Amino acid sequence: MQSNNPYFTQPTNPYYRRIDLPAGDLHVFAHDELFHAMGNKVLEMANNNLQIPHIRYMSYTPDAHVGVGTCIGTTAVWGAEDGFVSPSIVGSDIGCGMRVHLTNLQASELQDVKLRRKLVKAIEKRIPVENHARGYFSDIRLEDVLRKGLHGLPGKYVPDAYTPRKATSLTHVESSRFHFDEEALNRIPEPVWHRSHRQLGTLGGGNHFIEIQAISLNEENRPIAESWGLRDGQVAIMIHSGSRAWGGAVNQYSGSEVVKTMHRLGLGTSDPKLVFAPLGSEAGQTYANLMYSALNFAVANRHLMAFAVRDAFKETFGAQAETRTLYDLMHNYACEEEHDGEALFVHRKGTTRALPAGHADNPEPYRETGHPALIPGSMGTSSYLMVGAQDGGRNYHSICHGAGRVRSRNATKQLVTVDEFAASMRIGREDEIVVNHRGLEAILDESPQAYKDVDRIIDSVVNARLADVVAKCRPLAVVKGV
């Protein structure tokens, strides 16, 4: 196949290529066809990102697509000593990520469409999805959440046997707590504190969702699945959300200082939307500190929503309904990690860390198998539970974060009809994927036609030997915001 990009070379492996861009090397983990579908703009963006000083590594996952300043699907690595931090690479929704809970229900128990509707209503009663709506967790101190993450929540929101055993990992639910210089919190003005406090326990819009799913195991990895507590036909809960208004304010109130620092140091690229500062500079430190507060917010917020969904399950299916935590991990963040004994500063923008079996950074309950890597599909299509492969170290243990958009929100609204969307959700059939919105036009820009085929993305991740499929999760019902 002929390519129109000037850096095209025939790869020896159809699932990986190294591209020798003027500013440095870009590593692409995607099947040829997916790579060619990305277009040249993603290469221009990579070339800009590679101009940030001291960058050691940059790659794209197969779901990579154009974002602001940096593509979604980017892994970018610096040394911790002479590194840079880039708000543009972390992205606008700091701490955005996934959470999965396992229930003791089987999908056959949700066969009645009326029961799925009842469950969706019970979730909506506890998690407002409208824009500007306030959450139901006013007894929580925002400052505690920002400073301590999950550890800042009152004990009643962390029920016994709700989270896995104690473990040490930044992204593990139980120990999720990002330490930072709390002085930086004073940068955020009072109205944002007020708004963010009200937003605790709210979902947000765009691609955020709460989905009820049915699990099917990949036979090859059945032992891993079973050790994680997965069963065929088991009902799971998947939550996708981020740091809401707080993360946006972090970007807003630390961004101008980052830009000033760039100017002072004479740094920049042809893209004014690509901003960065030395990790050791005052602006870099301020941004990093505030970014960590947003990570704390995002993890605690997903936890609170999971707590609310747990209540909804108990109301719908009785007190014996269980919803234990499988895992929670982010796909928009930057933090220090050790790779091959060296301290590095790793950015992931729309990429998911997937550690393999035996890796020391796995939380203890997942040390032997590798931790679950949670990959959402598009609405109406399956999501995946993955586990990192040993070869994943080639990409700093980063894999995709989902299907990846294939057309813009506006283009989707032009192209896709409500009827086509309804058909893909099987609306009106006994096996319909129940959606909380009665009028699908409100979320038409999130229809599956807006996204790449997640199965092909997963195929690339598996064949690039970054991760393996442990289970596939078929949607039964979905709650979307606006």
Add this chain to the structure above:
DNA sequence: ATGTCC
């Protein structure tokens, strides 16, 4: 993504 133009 975002109180998406208080």
